[in-house]
Amino acid sequence: MTVPIQCAPDETFVLNLGPQHPATHGVLRVKLTMDGEYIVKAEPVLGYIHRMHEKMAEDGTFAQYMPNTPRMDYLSALSYNQGYVMAVERAAGIEVPERAEYIRTITVELNRISSHLLWFGAFVLDLGGFTPLLYAFDDREQILDLLEHVTGSRLTYCYYRFGGVYNDIDDEFITGTREFIKRLRSRLPSLYHDLVTGNIILIKRLKDIGFIDADMCRRYGATGPVLRGAGVEFDIRRNEPYSVYPELDFDIPCYPEGDSMARYMVRMDEIEQSLRIIEQALDKLPDGPVQAKVPKVLKPAAGDCYTVVEAARGTFGCRLVCDGTKNPYRLKLRSPTYSNLSLFGEVAEGMLLADALAVMGSLDLVIPEIDR
Amino acid sequence: MSIIRETKWALLELFPEQKATEAEAEQAARDKILAEARAAAEAEAQADAEDATETGRTAEGDAAAAQGKKKKTLLDKVAEEMAAIDLVAAKEGRLGSSVSETEQKAETDTEAEAVATGPESDDPPVSLEPEGERPHGVLVRDYAKAGIHIDVFCAPAMVADAARILNEAGFTLEAVTGVDWIKEEQMEVVYDYSRTDGPLCRVAVRTRVPRSEPEVPTISEIYPGANWHERETHEFFGIRFQGHPNLVPLLLPEDADFHPLLKDFQP
Missing domain, CATH: 1.10.645.10 (Cytochrome-c3 Hydrogenase, chain B)
Known part of the structure; x- marks a missing residue:
């Protein structure tokens, strides 16, 4: 079987930025579709250090x-x-x-x-x-x-x-x-x-x-x-x-x-x-x-609440759902950089690769926080 | 009009029945104030008329001018009173947050009733237990306890309409997440909205879908930021967002076929 050579008709090519790249400061991969030095499409690929912190919350007590x-x-x-x-x-x-x-x-x-x-x-x-x-x-x-x-x-x-x-x-x-x-x-x-x-x-x-x-x-x-x-x-x-x-x-x-x-x-x-x-x-x-x-041992009454603080990178929110037991029923962590990075695709469009790296740096990404 | 009130009425568009009952209640309150104001104005007018006859000024022009003036003062008064009502409601809201634990509980008991009969527009916020059979509608919640101001519970199909209303009102989407209510065989999807301009107002829009058929329309066309949040909710809970352009795993491996945040998930 022969593998067809995939070449985009408009002469764009795909460039992998990361997951191990010094400028991403962590394991973030960005799939870039390039036209020469210019970015046609940027697509962040997440999850390289995803640890399922939200599930861990459900397994232990509040203090744990x-x-x-x-x-x-x-x-x-x-x-x-x-x-x-x-x-x-x-x-x-x-x-x-x-x-x-x-x-x-x-x-x-x-x-x-x-x-x-x-x-x-x-x-x-x-x-x-x-x-x-x-x-x-x-x-x-x-x-x-x-x-x-x-x-x-x-x-x-x-x-x-x-x-x-x-x-x-x-x-x-x-x-x-x-x-x-x-x-x-x-x-x-x-x-x-x-x-x-x-x-x-x-x-x-x-x-x-x-x-x-x-x-x-x-x-x-x-x-x-x-x-x-x-x-x-x-x-x-x-x-x-x-x-x-x-x-x-x-x-x-x-x-x-x-x-x-x-x-x-x-x-x-x-x-x-x-x-x-x-x-x-x-x-x-x-x-x-x-x-x-x-x-x-804390046993908050059943119910849910949402709390936000200003972290160094933006709004960090916790949606906590309790069911009256000593474990959280559900804990959603709203991390600021997750939302901040999601706009990168739109910003990077049509930008020089070197500029895109500077923009990425200016977003102040912390990857473990995005992947959680 | 406070932002919370404004948003509440905007969201009530989704629930015509609740809107009708609330509008009725509000109209009754307004009529009462209007009637009181009118009575007061009439009494004043009578006193004025007596004054006029005493000084002998009975020219028609004067009378007409006085009438016009009276009407204007009446309207001013009503406007003032309406503003006062808003203030009172706001105060009540603040008091509501400081009522003791037991009172809060009592409130919860009567909560279902309150919703059924249509609470007044700015009544003291109610505390909310995880609602199993909560009727669809808009609730104003106790911010100190819940961290949100407005709590919307709607049918899955209405999620996008709610997003559209909030988008037009200038809200931003903070997060989308799910909760697995395994005992009730349901899954909840929660959308957290807030504002970054002007006064603070936090809105949570929730919906529940059967666990066997978890499908919700996407809002990623309205809020591009929802794209990732929905992908995340899909991979963690298996909730399918209909119309999503790219519903593949975001944080989990690309070939992941499991949903770790389900309560019956076995690693």
Whole structure:
């Protein structure tokens, strides 16, 4: 039997990007139909590290699922921690002490900065700049040390508990965090903005490329910095306030251009805003318990609820269905990058391959979170 | 008009019966206010007329002007009162979230009745147990407990119409997912909508299909973002989305013929 040679009549060819490609930062494969250097069609292929986290939730108790949450989005693990904990707290009607809420806010914002710093380093690396990665990792290292001190782990934190946090923060953490704020503030203008943001090579790679407008975000459900980079001032922390965010003063960075540069700027500004949030939260940190009295085995009443938090990459939602037993009946995890990536096919159409990689980087993909 | 109210009335288009009963209830409330306002205005007018005869100004032009003025004040008043009603309803909604656990339970008991008789447009939100025989319709839910504002339960065929209404209203699709209710031999499909512009409003649209024949129309033409969500729901639950352009596994291997999130799935 002879195999017919499949050659498209219009001389397009198929190019596989990934699953092991340095620019996808994880095992993502994109099936590209190319016309020379231009993309005719881009089709992301997912599932290379799919682990069925949603099924695992149904097998154990509510508490047993806790360590799964950071393993989805390992870069902003605490956001996922918080989203899940808040969903269960809503279902079981648990009140969280104020000090615990402040500690959650401080740690989750530190985590957000570390996530954005890693994205910054990796993104600029994709575009051909190696040095900024080292600066970003240097700063990120400080955060990892701080969070290790208080949570016990460096990456996959499992720090929050239903009705509080695992342990209280101490003076060492507080002084260390204050020092870190000072340090990063002094480094941001020179080592980040002067060296990278104002760099003509970066600007030429990002400006006016990869337009994602507000309507496209709406049709695909894109959130987070992608949405704010399209000029929509939407942040769960402000629009659907939770924890202690209503008591803190911070801005929502928002750029109307909708290109890759806008998304870059949103994240860079968010680092500064997160520093502001941490500083205020440290100033206002009240005394008191860090853990509410919660039964050992939770049995929330039958019913369902939906809880969202602002993770580093956008809206992370938990739809929790309980049936009155000690196990979740169903847990749906709505991951932000899943929706953010789904618009890539439309954006990449007609784009140069090199630009598409830059756009993909500007979406800030974390593959384990997409595949779950 | 609050966004929640507005969305609710837009979605009620799908349920003409519930809309009729609710409209009736609302009309009754409006008539009552109107009647009260009219009575108050008439009393005022009488006082005015007495004043006029006292000062001897009985010219017809004056009378007509006064009449016009009165009508205008009456309308203003009604408008004001309607706004007040909205406010009161909003307050009640807030109070509704703080009522104690036992009261919540009591509410649930009367919930079926409330739906049958048609609750008032902005009545205090009801807490909702997983509904086995919940009638189709639109419910306003307690946001603090459920995390959503509006809960729609409809026939599978109406899912696309609901998506169309919400799309026109500017909603975004957050997620599509399924729930396997194996005891009831049913599968539920839940669509979560929200807004990223303006005031907060979260809508969940649900439908139930028999487990043996799980078919729902696709909404991927209305929301391209639904494409992946529907593929995911299809591979995890085996729910077929009719009209979907590419219903192949997304996260599972491409030759996967099993549905892991079914409750009777054996690995």
